[in-house]
Amino acid sequence: MAGVGLYIHWSVLAIFALICFSLGGRVFPNWHPDWTPLLTWTTAAAASLVFLASILAHELSHALAARTQGIQIRRITLFLFGGVAHMESEPESPKAEFLMAIAGPLASIAIGIASLLIGVSLAGIGADVSATQDPVATFRAIGPVSTLLLWLGPINIAIAIFNLVPGFPLDGGRVLRAALWAATGDLLKASRWASKAGQVVAWGLMLFGVMSALGGALLQGMWMLLIGSFLNAAARSSYQSVLVRRAFGSLQVERVMRRQVDWVEPHMPVDALIRQHLFVSDQRAFPVFARHDLVGLVSLQDVRRIPQTLWPSTEISEIMTPRDKLVTLPPSASAVNALELLARHDINQIPVVEGGHLVGLVQRGDLLTWLALQEPAHRGQSTLTTNWR
Numbered sequence: 001m002a003g004v005g006l007y008i009h010w011s012v013l014a015i016f017a018l019i020c021f022s023l024g025g026r027v028f029p030n031w032h033p034d035w036t037p038l039l040t041w042t043t044a045a046a047a048s049l050v051f052l053a054s055i056l057a058h059e060l061s062h063a064l065a066a067r068t069q070g071i072q073i074r075r076i077t078l079f080l081f082g083g084v085a086h087m088e089s090e091p092e093s094p095k096a097e098f099l100m101a102i103a104g105p106l107a108s109i110a111i112g113i114a115s116l117l118i119g120v121s122l123a124g125i126g127a128d129v130s131a132t133q134d135p136v137a138t139f140r141a142i143g144p145v146s147t148l149l150l151w152l153g154p155i156n157i158a159i160a161i162f163n164l165v166p167g168f169p170l171d172g173g174r175v176l177r178a179a180l181w182a183a184t185g186d187l188l189k190a191s192r193w194a195s196k197a198g199q200v201v202a203w204g205l206m207l208f209g210v211m212s213a214l215g216g217a218l219l220q221g222m223w224m225l226l227i228g229s230f231l232n233a234a235a236r237s238s239y240q241s242v243l244v245r246r247a248f249g250s251l252q253v254e255r256v257m258r259r260q261v262d263w264v265e266p267h268m269p270v271d272a273l274i275r276q277h278l279f280v281s282d283q284r285a286f287p288v289f290a291r292h293d294l295v296g297l298v299s300l301q302d303v304r305r306i307p308q309t310l311w312p313s314t315e316i317s318e319i320m321t322p323r324d325k326l327v328t329l330p331p332s333a334s335a336v337n338a339l340e341l342l343a344r345h346d347i348n349q350i351p352v353v354e355g356g357h358l359v360g361l362v363q364r365g366d367l368l369t370w371l372a373l374q375e376p377a378h379r380g381q382s383t384l385t386t387n388w389r
Helices: 012-031 037-068 094-123 135-140 144-163 171-184 187-214 218-248 270-276 300-304 335-345 364-372
Strands: 005-008 073-079 082-087 285-290 293-299 349-354 357-363
Touching (some): 012 144, 037 073, 037 082, 094 144, 094 171, 171 187, 270 300, 293 349, 335 349, 335 364
Antiparallel strands (some): 073 082
């Protein structure tokens, strides 16, 4: 999609179900008591899908705006709390930060206004409708498409307003960081202040959630608590990401990769791998070669997946990750990119390949050790996932 990959997390099903059951079970039956159950639930399901599409459009606008500023976003993830566009690097100027941050809310506002205008037009609601007319009675007279659009419009405008709250890493928090960055000339200081603002917003949401729950609105309270907890963690980890990026700087993988790498053959039994390699080395993953060709990678995690009784009768080729499924990097790749890939795929090492040949192995532990040797202000561990809300 416009050169940007799309990943849909399983938790999106929860959002789809929540919206669908809310609209189909309560909202649409109140607006249209004359609708059949089939029409009610079909419209509710369609509204849920269109809502998710509008979230995707919000995130895609971030990606396209980032591209105009020379920053690549390779992947968008939709999940329980909305969407995330994963940046490969931080913006290089306050202007770039502002343009990328504001693109999402502007897209949501545009979708909201367009939905309202089209919905009103299709419904035939004009000047003859009194301002004091019962809105429920008005909705009962319109069709399913207009109903869907008139629901979608305010929802997208509300999303834009929420995202403009000045709490990092919400879009409004990034706008705030851009302003602070422009004022101070210090990205790290601006990130720290914006992160603190994000934590204040998060704790405010959690407090509101507790008060709502105590007041009887248990579901609303729990939802606010979840959102607040997520934003608090995201604000902290986003600031850590800035620290890590600054610590790594322009460091390339070839400076931290292991060049002397022990390797194994595909027909070696697993128990021989354990006795001859895992027990005598701190290396926890081994390239698998057949006739000088890299055919896969076997790791300690692969060994753990099979019962100990099968170790003598199982060959490495049966448990290894084959070459075509391996995540690899060139020596010129940035260390930040390597750490991002390790976190994204939940792995501990990545083969470094140049010209089709293995030249080394970059490991999570080695990257973190390198970080630990840097200045104290730069220390920290992070998944390095930059979140766009």
